[in-house]
Amino acid sequence: MAAKDVLGRTGEELAGRWLERAGWEILDRNWRCRTGEIDLVALDGDDLVVVEVKTRRSLRLGHPAEAVTARKLARLRVLAGQWLAEHDVRAAGLRVDVIAVWLPDDGPARIDHRQGVS
Known part of the structure; x- marks a missing residue:
């Protein structure tokens, strides 16, 4: 696995635990389909x-x-609809969030969770 892929997976794991x-x-x-990939799908209360x-190592x-x-946000909205069409999940609302993970060499990971970015 390439270093970039390892970095991305590490960030996704940290975000999931967060x-x-x-x-x-x-x-x-x-989750993958022909249109693209969703890093994480989660329930925040009744919202999907x-x-x-x-994830980055430096700024x-x-x-x-x-x-x-x-463009990426628009694709994520399409992917969200495709994910819902394939899964039996009822949600009161739907939103797209971004979790930025910074993994500096000289300290702990930093996480910035931005809700409802689309």
Whole structure:
């Protein structure tokens, strides 16, 4: 597995644990279809949340959340509909969140959870 893939998986694992500690239920991880991939699908109370996780080792290229473009958010909304069509889940609401994970070499991981970005 490439270093970039390992970094991404590490960030997704940290984000998943972060959400579980907050009381969320993780329904799916790395769900794929022909259109793309959803990093995490979770329930926050009665709301279904599609979570995009972006992980970086440094901020030289900017904050990880800045890598989530309007185009990516639009694709995530389409993917959310496809995920719902394949799963028997009832939710009061649906939203897209971004979790930015920064893994500096000289300290603990930092997590920035941005809710309802779309």
